[in-house]
Amino acid sequence: MAREITVAAAINEALRIALEMDPDVVLMGEDVAGGGTREAEGTDEAGGIMGTTRGLVTQFGNERVLDTPISEMGMLGTAVGAALTGLRPIVELMFIDFLGVCLDPLLNQASKLRYMFGGKARVPLTVRTVTGAGMQSAAQHSQSLYWITAGIPGLKTVIPSNAYDAKGLLLASIRSDDPVVFCEPKGVLFDSCDVPEGDYIVPLGKAAVSREGSDITLVGMGATVKMALAAAEALAADGTSAEVIDLRSLAPLDEQTVLTSLEKTGRLVVVDEATPRCGIASDIARLCVTKGFDFLDAPVGCVTAPHTPVPFSAILEQAYMPSPDKIVAAVRELS
Amino acid sequence: MAREITVAAAINEALRIALEMDPDVVLMGEDVAGGGTREAEGTDEAGGIMGTTRGLVTQFGNERVLDTPISEMGMLGTAVGAALTGLRPIVELMFIDFLGVCLDPLLNQASKLRYMFGGKARVPLTVRTVTGAGMQSAAQHSQSLYWITAGIPGLKTVIPSNAYDAKGLLLASIRSDDPVVFCEPKGVLFDSCDVPEGDYIVPLGKAAVSREGSDITLVGMGATVKMALAAAEALAADGTSAEVIDLRSLAPLDEQTVLTSLEKTGRLVVVDEATPRCGIASDIARLCVTKGFDFLDAPVGCVTAPHTPVPFSAILEQAYMPSPDKIVAAVRELS
Amino acid sequence: MDLTKEQLLVTYRKMRMIRSFEEKLSELVTAGKLGGFLHLYAGQEAVAAGVCGRLDERDYVSTTHRGHGHCIAKGVRAKGMMAELFGRSTGVCKGKGGSMHIADLEAGMLGANGIVGAGIPLATGAALTCKVKNTGGVAVAFFGDGASNQGQFHEALNMAANWKLPAVYVVENNGWGEFTPTEFVVPVKDIAVRADSYAMRSDIADGNDFFDVYEKAGLAVEAARAGEGPTLLECKTYRYYGHYVGDPLAYRSKAEAEKWKTERDPLDAFESRVVGDAMLEAEELRRIDGEVTAELDAAVEAAENDPLPDPASLYEDVYAQE
């Protein structure tokens, strides 16, 4: 049975299913329980800053749902060690901006242990983390740093654009024997859609065609998919038929789905919330100009954030973020 | 007067000049003094793992040349605080792989303070760090992670390919009022060329044309420049005239020099020691397919490391790294 | 106590300004007039006021996400702060920083910080500057109990101890890190004991008693200035509001908060001490209350009417040199 639920609720549901089905799954993070098992008055659990872990400590106890100190490096490193020895940990990194204090366990441990050990290890670790701007949280709580994890060989990185994919991708991530960074974009966290109640997965490494079209390909991910869909709507009014691709997985990248669309349309605009340098937008541009060169009828368009930190003031933050209007303008520029 | 000296010696010379000329310059890092001021027998200073800081503590004392604990995050954060309040610190991060334990001071502090403070701060910090593979140092001491720092707005990143540029770029970095990551590629650290004795700078943000040519543009950086030059030599024997561009600055990127060359040659191969995803090679490809689309006569070629960690075994490490042969093969593929 | 009447008045004004500033923000957010992610300092005023009472223009402070109080105590003007929180171009950071990055280098205020623990090495670096340039200055890092579990805390304190830097590390133990009780994540009763890992001086103060903080901060600052190295000063206190404005506070008991507010309020304690000891008169304090209210009302009105940043300013201030 499907019902409309938010991305945040879909995540909560996936976590519950994973914890129910596999005793090796443990969940750790700051406030994931939120003092929920404290034996004192008025200590209802918080379930994390976005409420995505609400109810889990009550059901599974605090041996499997662990409040950690504000020690991201220690927590992630511990999770890697646990994954290496037989658990299947899910870690909540409150905001991806905090990668700054815990990159090593991902960069030099989780991603490399299997390779360095000659294939004799697996690191079934899932790191859930909130990404993106739009809540006036300013420069250190609004970044879209998934390009860093996507760039590291040995990691996988996924980002859902809707509740259905959020649940299925999260379950696939948790069951993967590889370390996966699961992004939870602020821009869609409280958007709803139909989500089945039971267990299902959305496979890692597969993009989706969110809307079919023939004149131009718009490539988005996470929160930019709905911007691309809105832009496609506006373009349709103009007689331009846009195909929208939702990457879903940033690593591995589903090159074939992008190339197939490009072959059909001959033109492509990639839309990314992240800053422009060394990002997913550049990778998509490279894909087009290497493997898709013969399909290209025009330059590739890139709609990204500018090469600046995220500003606080709402008016600046709006100017900072991609939008349907900016996408439409980029498409028009290619014509 | 110019003499032939190595990149490592040129770095040492630049450090000495900077320390001599500006009392606000301080140098910190693990073993940069190396216990050099200990009052005990047999404690000659080590001058860092590559010897690049040799002699400096003797000349400037250990208030300005500071051995730090193995605490990269604390050391870099401290350097940011010092830069913010009037010093001009140079920090040695022994290998860029250690970014994993100290990204935050670069990602969320040095790069963003000026912006977050509305332009009312400057962070004149230089981070020197060894990059690249080729010494069988395996997966955690051989990475070319400059794509991470180049991708962060607010930072600058430079990488010399020879001793002349090393000295001039380092002096420019130290004098810059912005935070700069200065990469010291293993592959060239002990290569020599003519270097003037005195003070001079090589400006940040400017690429160099290392060899002129008309048929194809080879874009390299750091250790891949000499590979590209060797490839150009081999191609010349074949009648193909290759132009070689040495990026020198990875951020900001000198787009104009690349585009001017591409306009002339119509074809381009970028050569990067780093892994392929979200890297400088992708950025160059994006530059070509956005601002250089009309110049392009062929797909862009990318010679990079594969999407894997760096292996230990010499035979695998050789297979891992770019080489003149691989560049020649990539050029031939475009023809 | 070595405080003049003038100093006591200044102190009270600071504490009242902090309290009223935070209450005003809470109101404004609740009324939908203000956005962003705000962490209020109300309840901890005696710490900021007590420590900053020992500092002067040579000195620096760094703080955390919960940084308004330290700004005010270190002399940042409420007007520029309010404009900043309203995202105006007249803000102390031109609207680019907001609450979590509010800063004023001219006042020696190295910024709030959105990264827990990150302010600790920043202050350490400022202390290094003071030492190398021999300015006589001291740098103070304010941070929470939760931050004492960050690697940056450990690394920075160790460095400062090794180098005998003129620094003071003030950990404000308010019993909570977001929604998690401190005793869940800090296995020692007193965070001050962590100083022993660095052979560092330490002290514990009642963070709700201005006079106790002022005294112990005085010793720490004095030691730092005298070249005797850093101190870890733990101040036991409590935050009145939720972790952020909007926090439903489901995780802690109303009774716990009530007890602190009624029995341990730092402003009340200050008042009964200074009035009781006849150092100040209650009317003087009421006059300050009124002045503070007026100043804040004016700051809000100005901020509401100040210009928004030019969208083109988005691209400015990234680099000092292009």
Add this chain to the structure above:
Amino acid sequence: MDLTKEQLLVTYRKMRMIRSFEEKLSELVTAGKLGGFLHLYAGQEAVAAGVCGRLDERDYVSTTHRGHGHCIAKGVRAKGMMAELFGRSTGVCKGKGGSMHIADLEAGMLGANGIVGAGIPLATGAALTCKVKNTGGVAVAFFGDGASNQGQFHEALNMAANWKLPAVYVVENNGWGEFTPTEFVVPVKDIAVRADSYAMRSDIADGNDFFDVYEKAGLAVEAARAGEGPTLLECKTYRYYGHYVGDPLAYRSKAEAEKWKTERDPLDAFESRVVGDAMLEAEELRRIDGEVTAELDAAVEAAENDPLPDPASLYEDVYAQE
């Protein structure tokens, strides 16, 4: 002492194997037969042997760049290790890891680690696994004095103490971190005091005395297995070689090293104790010396002749599932 004769023989064999393994590597590098970045453990044998003497198949260890000794002590075979260092496909990591990443999960050996401090949380995670799965196992992290200045040390120990994990943190204080004397960067005399920051048990052992290490490790492991939580065990010791093979050792005095080698050698100390107390006879030890030499010679010869990895294997083992 609760050691059987058999155990003493096993212990001596391990220590001798570690010593000879490292000496062999030094020779091979000097002769230009071996490449890579090698950090030798000679001089510290009693620590690895003493601690691992308390462990069994349920248990895990993690180590550092200086990890050969811990591998051998935890039961990794010299043959596979030597092949690994020669970069052969028969190596314990198929030639992909090398000295700084040598590992053998089957032996409970979670790897050497090129990142100072990174092994500490890995062992902490293994201890979490032991606890959650209730295996009765214990996880041990070996690391250096220098690593105790890393944030990861602080964060992991705090977590382990909070959760009462079955872990033992063994800090091998050998007086140096690369070329920098420990007293330059660690302001306390005993690193063991850092346990107090986490209300954690701690102990100090003579790291050159197998029996002292064995005894104190026994208490720590017992406490961990009994659910009493982790211990920080400091072992005072010394490294004989330079930081890495090739290090000219200009920074430390020959006399300092000589003193340790002649007066405090862990193998000598072990031998005089066991022979002096008539627990073993010198001939038995000489027989083991011979066996070890033969085993190592065979390992080197095999490694030199083993196949190099297929270049195509470069692309394998990145992901478990494509």
